[in-house]
Amino acid sequence: MDFEPSAAAADYTNRMREFLEEKVLPAEPAYEAWRAERRGTPQEWDLPPVVEELKAQARSRGLWNLFLPSVSGLSNLDYAPVAEVSGWSPVIAPEAINCQAPDTGNMETLHLFATPRQKAQWLEPLLVGEIRSAFAMTEPDVASSDATNVRTTIRREGDEYVISGKKWWISGAADARCKIVIVMGKTDPDAPTHRQQSMVLVPRDTPGLEIKRHLPTFGYQDQHGHSELEFHDVRVPVENLLGEEGSGFAIAQARLGPGRIHHCMRLIGMAERAIDLMVRRARERVAFGRPLAGQGVVREQIAQSRIEIEQARLLVLKTAWLIDNAGARRAATEIAAIKAVCPRMACDVIDRAIQIHGGAGMSDDVPLAYFYVWARALRLADGPDEVHLRTVARQELGRH
Numbered sequence: 001m002d003f004e005p006s007a008a009a010a011d012y013t014n015r016m017r018e019f020l021e022e023k024v025l026p027a028e029p030a031y032e033a034w035r036a037e038r039r040g041t042p043q044e045w046d047l048p049p050v051v052e053e054l055k056a057q058a059r060s061r062g063l064w065n066l067f068l069p070s071v072s073g074l075s076n077l078d079y080a081p082v083a084e085v086s087g088w089s090p091v092i093a094p095e096a097i098n099c100q101a102p103d104t105g106n107m108e109t110l111h112l113f114a115t116p117r118q119k120a121q122w123l124e125p126l127l128v129g130e131i132r133s134a135f136a137m138t139e140p141d142v143a144s145s146d147a148t149n150v151r152t153t154i155r156r157e158g159d160e161y162v163i164s165g166k167k168w169w170i171s172g173a174a175d176a177r178c179k180i181v182i183v184m185g186k187t188d189p190d191a192p193t194h195r196q197q198s199m200v201l202v203p204r205d206t207p208g209l210e211i212k213r214h215l216p217t218f219g220y221q222d223q224h225g226h227s228e229l230e231f232h233d234v235r236v237p238v239e240n241l242l243g244e245e246g247s248g249f250a251i252a253q254a255r256l257g258p259g260r261i262h263h264c265m266r267l268i269g270m271a272e273r274a275i276d277l278m279v280r281r282a283r284e285r286v287a288f289g290r291p292l293a294g295q296g297v298v299r300e301q302i303a304q305s306r307i308e309i310e311q312a313r314l315l316v317l318k319t320a321w322l323i324d325n326a327g328a329r330r331a332a333t334e335i336a337a338i339k340a341v342c343p344r345m346a347c348d349v350i351d352r353a354i355q356i357h358g359g360a361g362m363s364d365d366v367p368l369a370y371f372y373v374w375a376r377a378l379r380l381a382d383g384p385d386e387v388h389l390r391t392v393a394r395q396e397l398g399r400h
C-alpha cells in the first residue's frame with residue numbers, strides 16, 4: 001500500500017487548503033452572524049448568502065464534485081486529503097465544493113441506479129449545486145439501525161406508488177432548496193427479509209408529504225435541518241422507482257459505504273482543527289506560573305490526541321486504498337471499522353481541546369462545542385457504533 005499523494009491529489013489538496021484559508025475560514029463569522037439574526041424565526045433554515053458566493057468561487061477554482069470518482073477522476077485515496085481539509089470548516093466548506101452530505105450519497109445513488117430520465121431531472125441539478133436532496137430511511141417507531149425494520153409502505157396502485165408512514169432525522173429536508181427525497185419503504189412484506197424494501201423518488205412538494213418539525217442536535221439547529229416527515233398516502237408515478245422493486249436494501253448498502261468514508265475523512269479534519277486550537281491555547285494561556293503547554297498533564301493530552309488522529313487517518317487511507325483496489329464490498333469490514341473509530345476519536349480530541357480552553361471551550365468564540373455535537377451525532381448517523389463493531393466482530397469470529 002502506497003499512501004504517497006498522487007500529483008492530482010497533492011494539487012487539489014493544496015488548492016483546497018488555499019481556498020479554506022483565503023475564503024472559507026474568513027466567511028465563518030458572517031455565516032454565523034446571519035444565522036444568529038434569524039434564530040427562532042421561520043428563516044432559521046434559509047441559506048446565508050455567503051455560501052452561494054463561496055460555491056461560485058470554489059467552482060471557478062475547479063473545486064467541485066470531487067467526491068465522485070467518475071466525474072472528478074480522483075480515486076478515494078486522492079479525495080481523502082481534500083475531504084479532510086473541508087472538515088476544518090464542516091458546515092460551510094463541504095457545501096461550498098458541492099461535496100456535502102446527504103447530497104453526495106444521494107448523487108452517488110442516482111449515479112448508480114437512476115434511469116436516464118431520473119438522472120436528467122434530479123442528478124443534473126444536484127451536480128451543478130442548484131438543488132439539494134434528502135434520504136429518508138430512519139423511522140421514529142422502529143429501531144432503524146436494523147433497516148429491515150422499516151415500516152413505511154410503498155403500495156402499487158395502477159401507474160402510481162402510494163407511500164404511507166413516518167420518518168425522522170431526515171437531514172436536509174428543512175432547506176427550501178431540497179427538492180427531492182429518496183424514500184425507503186416496503187413494497188412486499190411477504191418477500192425474503194432483504195427483498196421487501198424499495199426506494200422511490202418523492203419530490204418534496206408532493207401533496208401528502210408533511211414536515212412535522214425540525215429536530216435539534218443538543219440544541220443546535222443545522223441550516224439544512226434534520227426533520228420529521230409524515231407520508232399520508234403520497235402518490236408518485238411508478239417511473240419514480242429507483243432500481244427495481246425489492247432492491248431497496250441493496251441500494252441502501254451501496255449508498256452508505258462511500259458516504260461513511262467521506263464522513264470519516266472530514267472528522268479527521270475536524271480533529272486536526274481541534275488539536276490546532278488546543279496547541280495554540282496551551283502555548284498562550286498561563287496558569288500557575290507557566291503556559292499550560294508546560295504542564296505534563298496537558299502535554300499528555302496533546303500527545304494522545306496526535307497519536308489518535310494519526311492512527312485513525314492511517315486506517316481511513318487504508319480503507320480508501322482498499323475501495324479503490326478491491327471495491328467497496330471487499331472493504332466492508334474496514335469501512336465499518338473506520339466508522340466506529342473516527343467519530344469516537346474526534347469526540348475525544350475535541351473534548352480535550354474544550355477542556356484546555358476552559359470556559360471558552362463551551363462558548364461559541366471557538367467552534368469546538370458545535371464540532372463536539374457533530375462528531376457525537378456521527379456516532380449514530382449512518383449507523384451507530386455498535387452496528388459497525390458487530391460487522392468487525394463477525395468478520396473476526398468468522399476467521400476462526
Ligand SMILES: Cc1cc2nc3c(=O)[nH]c(=O)nc-3n(C[C@H](O)[C@H](O)[C@H](O)COP(=O)(O)OP(=O)(O)OC[C@H]3O[C@@H](n4cnc5c(N)ncnc54)[C@H](O)[C@@H]3O)c2cc1C
Pocket residue numbers: 102135136137138139142143144145146168169170171172217226377380381382383384385386387390
Ligand atoms: C444528526 C443525525 C442525522 C441523521 N440523518 C439521517 C438521514 O438523513 N436519513 C436517515 O434515514 N437517518 C438519519 N439519521 C438517523 C440515524 O441513521 C439513526 O439514528 C441510526 O441509524 C440509529 O437508528 P435509531 O435512532 O432508530 O436507533 P435504534 O436502532 O433504536 O438503536 C438504538 C441504540 O441501540 C444500540 N444498538 C442497535 N443495534 C445494536 C446491535 N446490533 N448491537 C448492540 N447495540 C445495538 C445502539 O447503541 C443504538 O444507538 C440521522 C441521525 C442523526 C443523529
